[in-house]
Amino acid sequence: MHAYDYALIRVVPRVERGEFVNAGVVLSCKRGGFLEARIELDEARLRALDPALDLDTVRGHLAAFAAICAGGEAAGPIGKLPPRERFHWLTAPRSTMIQTSPTHTGRCPDPAVAIERLLDTMVRVPRPKA
Template sequence: MLATYDYALIRVVPRVERGEFLNAGVVLSSKSGDFLQARVELDEARLLALAPGLDLDAVRRHLAAFPAICAGGEEAGPIGRLPKRERFYWLTAPRSTMIQTSPVHTGRCSDAATMLERLLDTMVRVPVPGDPPA
């Protein structure tokens, strides 16, 4: 059975005024599948090529908030106690900070976890030469 999902890319925008960014993860929500998960895979070498001298520890801390908020619970603070859909909307709200999300996109899939992995392959991970397109 196909379920509807929404997703947004998680981006690091080292210098907001320049508008340059690196995709660093995906947050995906499926209301019908009761699914909310974020995966972050930061390519630090690519990010440092874009922004030499960037504080990677600060970037890692900010990115770690996405999976924590998706998981919910007290460790995620007040936002972690919201219902899953509200957490998704909070995470994907437009911001003008170093960590941003893309516009929200919608699709249909039979398995949200598999779709999350596919989105990481196509939108975040650097393609390996010789691998077939995802």
């Protein structure tokens, strides 16, 4: 079993209102060096909160999460940090349009499976049961 930390990635279109849509998950597992962000933005739900929102800007900011997790030159100076430091940088509290939830912990045999489960339970809209 692997211990991991994760946070939900949220889009807060109008920060003064405090309303948000969960748009992804960032997960870090120190053992194995796993750091990944997966984004699944439900643009219709976001438009319901702010019809005038610039979705191209939101998409660009969310794409930065994946780039920073991947690391390297393409992610700028933050991309050169070790994976755990990049995770902590991504999950630091901010009062901007893109925020993360508090960090939570868990245990799993496979971090890739855990991040998919978190997307299912915390980001994706539940489908009605037939």
